[in-house]
Structures are given as C-alpha cells and as structure tokens.
Amino acid sequence: MNNWISKITLFFKNIITNKVLIITIFAFLIIFIILIPYTENYLWDNSIMKILSKGSFSSYNTFDLSYNTAGNPSSRFNMLQSIDLYSFQKTLLYWISLIIIWILTFFLYIFGLFKLYSSLFSNTRKLLLLLIIVALVTLLIKILQPLSPFIAPIPFAAIVVSILFNPVVSLFTIVHLSIVAALFFYLDFSLFIILLFSSVISVYTVKNAVQRTMIVRAGVEIAIANVFLITLFGVLLRITPQQIIIFCFWGILNGLISSILSLGLLPFLENIFNIITPMRLVELSNPNHYLLKKLMVEAPGTYQHSLMVANLAEAAAEAIGANGLLVRIGCYYHDVGKLKRPLFFIENQKWADNPHNKLAPQLSATIITNHTKDGVSLLREYRLPAFLYDFVREHHGKGLVAYFYRQMLQQKDKNFDEEEFRYDGPKPQSKETALLMLADTIEAAVRSLEKPTPNKIESLIDKLFKEKLNDNQLDSAPLTLLELTTIKEAFVRILVNTFHNRIEYPEVDTENGETGSSN
Numbered sequence: 001m002n003n004w005i006s007k008i009t010l011f012f013k014n015i016i017t018n019k020v021l022i023i024t025i026f027a028f029l030i031i032f033i034i035l036i037p038y039t040e041n042y043l044w045d046n047s048i049m050k051i052l053s054k055g056s057f058s059s060y061n062t063f064d065l066s067y068n069t070a071g072n073p074s075s076r077f078n079m080l081q082s083i084d085l086y087s088f089q090k091t092l093l094y095w096i097s098l099i100i101i102w103i104l105t106f107f108l109y110i111f112g113l114f115k116l117y118s119s120l121f122s123n124t125r126k127l128l129l130l131l132i133i134v135a136l137v138t139l140l141i142k143i144l145q146p147l148s149p150f151i152a153p154i155p156f157a158a159i160v161v162s163i164l165f166n167p168v169v170s171l172f173t174i175v176h177l178s179i180v181a182a183l184f185f186y187l188d189f190s191l192f193i194i195l196l197f198s199s200v201i202s203v204y205t206v207k208n209a210v211q212r213t214m215i216v217r218a219g220v221e222i223a224i225a226n227v228f229l230i231t232l233f234g235v236l237l238r239i240t241p242q243q244i245i246i247f248c249f250w251g252i253l254n255g256l257i258s259s260i261l262s263l264g265l266l267p268f269l270e271n272i273f274n275i276i277t278p279m280r281l282v283e284l285s286n287p288n289h290y291l292l293k294k295l296m297v298e299a300p301g302t303y304q305h306s307l308m309v310a311n312l313a314e315a316a317a318e319a320i321g322a323n324g325l326l327v328r329i330g331c332y333y334h335d336v337g338k339l340k341r342p343l344f345f346i347e348n349q350k351w352a353d354n355p356h357n358k359l360a361p362q363l364s365a366t367i368i369t370n371h372t373k374d375g376v377s378l379l380r381e382y383r384l385p386a387f388l389y390d391f392v393r394e395h396h397g398k399g400l401v402a403y404f405y406r407q408m409l410q411q412k413d414k415n416f417d418e419e420e421f422r423y424d425g426p427k428p429q430s431k432e433t434a435l436l437m438l439a440d441t442i443e444a445a446v447r448s449l450e451k452p453t454p455n456k457i458e459s460l461i462d463k464l465f466k467e468k469l470n471d472n473q474l475d476s477a478p479l480t481l482l483e484l485t486t487i488k489e490a491f492v493r494i495l496v497n498t499f500h501n502r503i504e505y506p507e508v509d510t511e512n513g514e515t516g517s518s519n
Contacts, residue, residue, distance in 0.1 A: 102183060109176040117169055129273045130165065133157055134173060141181055148250035149185040150194065150230065154178055155222045156258035158199035159206050159215060160266060164275050167207045174199040190233040194251075198225040202258070210278045212263060219259025226251025274386050281329045284385070291382050295336055301347030302338045305443065306331055308498075312439035316490040317432065320483045327432040330391030333384070334436055337375025337392065341367060361407040365421045368401050372423060394433040395440055397473040398425040427476045434477035435487065438468065442491055452499040458492050 113120060120127055137157045144151045154177045162170035174196060182192040198221075205218040227248045234244035270280055287293070296303040310331035317324040342348040344355055344367050356364045375392035405421040428434035441464055449456055465488060468474055479487075 098183065102180070105176060105179050109172055112172050113169060116172070117166070120165070120169070125273050126165070126275070129269065129275075130161065130169070130173070133160060134177065137177055138180055141177075141184055145184055148247065149181065149188065149191045150226060150247055150250040151254050151257070152177075152181045152184075152191075152195055153254065153258055153261065154181060154195045155199045155202045155218075155254060156261045158202045159218055159258060159262040160269070162203045162206050163209065163262075163266060163277050163279070164269060164273075167203050170203045171200065174203070190237065194226060194229040194233065197229055198222045198251075198254075201225050208278075210282045212266075212279055215259050215262050215266075218262075219255045221255070222258055223252040223255030226254055271385070276326060276385070276387050278325060280385065281325045284329050285325075285332065291336055291378065291384070292332060295339060299335075299338050299342035299345070299348050301350075302335050302342065302345060305347050306333075306335055309334070309436065309439045309443050312443055312491055312494050313432075313435045315494050316435050316439065316487040319486050319490045320431065320479075322431040322435065326387075327435050330388060330395075330432060330436055331439070333375075333379065333388050334391045334395045334440065335371065335375065336378050337371035337373065339378065340371070340374040344368070345371075356404075361404040361411070362416065362420055365401045365404040365408075368404070369396075369421075369423045372396060390429065390433055391436055393424075394426055394428045395436045396423040396425075397427040397437060398422050399437075399471065399473055427473055429476050431478055431483075434474055434479055437473065438465070438487060439491070441468070442495070446495050446499065449499075452495075454492070454496045457495050457499065461488055461491055461495075 120130070134157070137153055141152045141154075144153070154174055157177055158170050158174045161173050178192050178196040178199070181195055182188055185191050201221050202218040205221055206214050209215065230247045230251050231244055233239075234247065239247075266277070266279075269275065270277055283289075287296070292303070295306070310328045313331050314324040314328040316322075317327045338345050338348070344364075346354070356367075359367075372392055372395075376389050379388050379392065399422065400418070401421045401423075405418065408416055408421065428437050442461055445460055445464055446452060446457055449460065465484065474484075
C-alpha cells in the first residue's frame with residue numbers, strides 16, 4: 001500500500017515539475033470545458049438564428065421551433081435535416097474548426113507570454129496559478145452562459161492577474177479569454193469588444209494598486225464601461241430598449257461579481273502561492289500590526305533601529321531599481337527575534353547593566369546569533385508570509401560576531417572554532433536582503449560614532465563595505481560594483497542629513513533679561 005502511495009506521489013511531483021506537461025494538461029482541460037456547452041442546444045439555437053435571418057420558416061412557425069421540440073433531440077435533428085441545416089459532415093467540420101481555432105489561440109497566448117515574460121516559465125508555482133485562473137474563468141463562462149454573455153467574469157481575471165503578476169500578462173490573458181467567450185457565444189464580435197474593453201480598463205485601474213479599495217473602484221468602472229458599450233452596440237444593432245436595459249443589468253452585475261470575487265480570492269491566492277503584492281506589503285507596514293506593536297513596546301530600541309534601517313535600505317533600493325517597498329517591510333521585521341531576549345541587545349539596555357558581562361563569550365555569541373532562528377519561529381507563530389523568512393535569515397549572512405570573537409581571542413583557552421561565532425546564514429540571495437545586511441551594519445556603526453561628520457560617515461561606510469566584500473558575504477547577491485557605489489552614495493546622503501550638526505539655541509533669563517546658550 002505504501003509503495004503505491006509513494007509511486008502516486010512521485011507521479012504528481014513529476015507532473016508539477018514538468019512545465020510542458022502542465023500546459024498540455026490545461027490545454028486539454030479547457031478544450032473539454034469549451035466543448036461541453038456545444039451540444040445539440042448550440043446547434044439548435046444557431047440553426048434557429050439562420051432560419052429567422054433567411055426567413056425560411058417552411059412549415060414550422062416560431063412557436064414550433066422554440067418549444068414544441070424542446071427536450072426532444074431526435075425531433076430537433078429531424079427538423080434541421082429536413083431544411084438542410086444539419087448533417088454529420090457539417091457537424092464534424094464544425095467541431096474540428098472549433099478545436100483548431102482554440103488550440104491556435106491558446107498556444108499563441110502561451111508563446112506571447114514566453115516572449116514577453118519568460119521568467120514566468122522558470123517559476124512552476126506561478127505558471128500553475130495562471131493556468132488555474134484561465135481554466136477557472138473559462139469554466140465560469142460556461143456555467144454562466146445560460147444567464148447572459150455579459151456576465152462572463154473576464155474582468156475578474158484581468159484584476160487578479162494584473163495584481164498577482166503584472167499588467168502585460170493580464171492583457172494577454174484577457175485577449176485570450178475574450179476570444180474564448182466569443183467562441184462560446186456564436187463568434188459574437190460585439191461581445192468580444194465589450195468584454196475586452198471593460199477588462200482593459202480594470203487592468204489600468206489596479207496596476208499600481210496598494211489598497212484593496214482600488215478593486216472596488218475597478219468594479220464600478222467595469223460596470224460603467226459595460227453600460228456604455230452595451231448601449232452603444234445596442235443602438236448600432238437596433239436592439240430594443242427593453243433588451244438593452246436587461247443587458248446593462250448583467251453588465252453592472254459583472255462589475256460587482258468581478259470585484260467581489262477578486263477581494264475574496266486574492267488573499268487566499270497570495271498565501272497559498274506565496275506571491276508578494278503591493279497591497280499585502282502595505283498591510284504589513286501598518287504600525288498597529290500585532291508583531292510590530294509588540295516590538296515597539298517590548299524592544300523600543302530595536303524598533304527605532306529597524307525604522308532607520310528601513311529608511312536607508314529603501315532609499316538605496318530605489319536608487320538601483322530594486323523593490324523599495326519590499327525591502328522596507330523586510331527591514332521592519334528583520335529583528336523580531338530579539339523579542340525573545342530584548343535586554344541582551346545593546347539598543348534595548350538603556351541604563352541597565354549589560355547581561356553579557358556575566359557570560360562567557362561563546363554563550364553570548366550563541367544568544368546573539370540565535371535571534372535569526374527566534375525571528376523565523378515568531379514569524380511562523382504569527383503566520384506571517386514566508387518571504388519575510390529570507391530577510392530574517394539572510395540579514396547577517398554567515399557574518400562573524402566580531403566583538404565576542406575578539407574577547408575569546410584574549411582568553412587563555414584557545415580551543416574553539418571560529419564557526420561558533422558566526423551566524424548560520426545563508427548569505428543574502430537577493431538585492432533586497434543584501435541591502436538590508438548593508439543598511440543594518442552601517443546604521444549601527446554610524447550611531448556609535450562620536451560627533452559624526454560627513455567625512456567620518458563616508459570613511460566608515462567605505463570600510464564596512466570592504467569588510468563585507470572581503471568576508472565574501474555578498475557573493476550570492478546579484479549586485480554589481482556600480483550598484484554598490486550607488487548604494488554607498490544613497491547611504492551617505494541619508495546619514496549625513498540625519499546626523500547633521502545642530503545650532504545652540506540661546507537661553508533667555510526671564511528675570512534679568514540676559515541670554516545664555518543651551519543645546
């Protein structure tokens with residue numbers, strides 16, 4: 001039994017890691033979904049349209065066509081055959097044409113994504129998510145088909161894909177889905193234009209969204225666009241006012257459903273697929289967040305240090321084109337592990353005695369280096385996103401706790417390993433975590449300077465950068481030498497403006513009218 005379970009597990013793992021197989025499976029899944037609604041009902045309805053357009057009623061009236069043969073496929077097909085609108089050959093050609101059109105559309109969609117957003121194909125999880133969204137929306141179009149063509153939730157896909165991926169991927173996706181919807185509804189060109197246009201509007205509404213209220217706004221804009229376009233095409237196609245009003249109702253409902261579905265599913269998809277969105281980052285930046293508030297109350301020195309590090313790292317990130325908001329949030333949470341033993345870190349000691357004075361250097365180094373492990377444990381306990389783990393683990397890399405290492409060197413007992421005084425790592429793997437490492441080191445060092453001047457600050461930054469490079473802590477980070485120079489310049493600018501000299505304000509003696517000086 002266990003052998004069979006392991007074989008099945010291995011089979012599904014192989015499927016998930018094979019991107020070509022994933023794409024193929026989803027292609028056939030969507031073909032199946034598309035074919036389901038194209039039963040005899042479709043042929044029947046389409047044939048009625050042809051009959052009415054040609055005026056070929058023969059011996060049948062409209063009532064006969066619509067109701068008398070309902071639910072009786074053999075009667076329907078006999079009637080169509082009698083007026084030469086149904087034959088096996090015509091039906092077969094129809095199915096083949098439909099499948100070829102859809103296959104061409106799907107693979108043009110995949111090819112376009114590969115050319116413009118090739119990084120998507122190196123991330124199996126995100127590729128799988130995109131294809132799930134495409135299949136889900138295709139299925140919803142099919143389910144909602146009996147209600148109205150204007151309820152097709154393509155704007156929902158536009159919103160979700162734009163936020164989870166980017167606007168370019170979203171535009172490709174909505175063009176593909178709009179073609180699918182047109183295939184569902186008798187190759188209706190006006191429907192294609194209406195769904196495409198309202199979806200494009202939603203893409204540009206949410207492309208820079210940092211608050212979830214923007215999704216509600218997108219829903220309203222979708223509804224307005226649908227009403228406008230449905231009315232426009234209704235006039236052009238000479239549809240009755242009553243029908244236009246009904247179609248507009250479904251268009252408004254489409255906007256509402258798209259925004260509600262997006263608001264409900266986005267947090268779920270963000271968590272399941274571990275995707276970082278600007279809205280999620282903004283929510284994590286709230287100072288009233290339970291873990292940040294706990295840090296502010298129980299380790300105020302660490303909290304202030306984190307804010308200063310965030311300012312430095314974000315400025316440097318924007319200077320080199322990295323994700324400034326992401327690095328700021330990473331900085332906020334990078335030292336939460338210090339909450340376990342806040343008084344063992346100098347910034348929280350205030351006027352209290354330093355507890356390290358009573359400990360052996362090795363034990364002190366262990367306490368200091370463990371704050372990264374404690375931080376990851378806290379993040380898991382509070383169920384915070386997994387991307388924060390990287391900032392906590394990597395912000396010291398495999399760096400040396402130099403202070404206690406030097407203390408140990410002064411001991412008589414030399415029987416110790418340098419690795420005992422190093423963090424577990426790993427070294428920074430991204431630009432954002434590397435920026436955090438540099439900003440964290442430099443902020444703490446500059447704060448310890450007596451009477452910091454621009455020259456002192458710049459010299460110290462140069463020295464610390466060289467130490468990190470010589471210690472190979474930046475080997476895994478994708479930073480160039482030019483970017484490191486830009487980062488240094490950003491740090492110097494921020495720190496010089498922060499630690500500027502202050503003038504002495506005169507102190508007024510209110511009794512004698514004399515002035516003195518005061519800091």
